Amino acid sequence: MQWDEQLATGVTKIDEQHKDLFKRMDKIAEACKNGAAKDELMSTLMYLRKYVDSHFSDEEELQDKSEYPKREGHKKQHKFFMEKVDSLFHECEEEGATLTTILKTNTTINDLLVNHINNHDKEFAKYFRTK
Ligand SMILES: [Fe+2]
Ligand SMILES: [Fe+2]
Numbered sequence: 001m002q003w004d005e006q007l008a009t010g011v012t013k014i015d016e017q018h019k020d021l022f023k024r025m026d027k028i029a030e031a032c033k034n035g036a037a038k039d040e041l042m043s044t045l046m047y048l049r050k051y052v053d054s055h056f057s058d059e060e061e062l063q064d065k066s067e068y069p070k071r072e073g074h075k076k077q078h079k080f081f082m083e084k085v086d087s088l089f090h091e092c093e094e095e096g097a098t099l100t101t102i103l104k105t106n107t108t109i110n111d112l113l114v115n116h117i118n119n120h121d122k123e124f125a126k127y128f129r130t131k
Contacts, residue, residue, distance in 0.1 A: 002022070003018070003019050003022045006118070007114070007117050007118055007122075009117070009121050009122050009124070009125030009128075010125050010126075010129055011062070011125050011128055011129070013058065014055075014058070014059060014062075014121065014125065017051075017055045017058065018055075018113070018117055018121070020051070021048075021051065021052070021055070021112075021113055022113060024044065024047065024048060024051065025109050025113060027044055028041070028044050028105060028106070028109065029106070038092065038096040038097045040097075041092055041097040041101070041102070041105065042089070042092055042093065045085065045088060045089045045092060045105065046089070048085060048109070049082075049085050049086070049089060052081065052082065052085060052112070053082065056078040056081075056082070059074075059078070059121070059124070060074075060075055060078065062124075062128060063075075063124060066127070066128055066131045068124055068127055068128070069127075070123070070124070074120055074124060077116060077120060081108070081112050081116070084108050084112075085108065088101070088104060088105055088108060091104070092105070
């Protein structure tokens with residue numbers, strides 16, 4: 001999956017973090033192509049978990065500071081993703097890198113990266129730029 005300028009929010013800090021997430025996504029895809037060793041998938045998920053956690057905190061901090069009116073709903077989405085990544089992590093721990101866990105990981109990250117960034121983060125960025 002490629003970063004696309006369409007996904008830019010215009011807030012440099014957020015955009016840089018999003019680009020990093022995309023790079024990670026590529027690594028997961030690569031690991032899956034090469035027969036997805038469980039260890040590799042797990043370490044990527046672990047990284048993702050930490051990364052997403054700090055990225056979400058940064059984003060939420062900006063939203064709180066700028067008193068973004070939709071911040072509660074946005075936070076809920078972040079929480080949902082965190083829980084998803086957590087449950088994926090446990091699933092992979094138990095089942096290993098099976099076709100199902102790999103597909104689920106890909107779907108979750110696609111949703112997180114493309115849909116969330118493209119809709120919700122962009123909407124926030126639009127608001128933030130007017131502040
Ligand atoms: Fe984001
Ligand atoms: Fe977000």
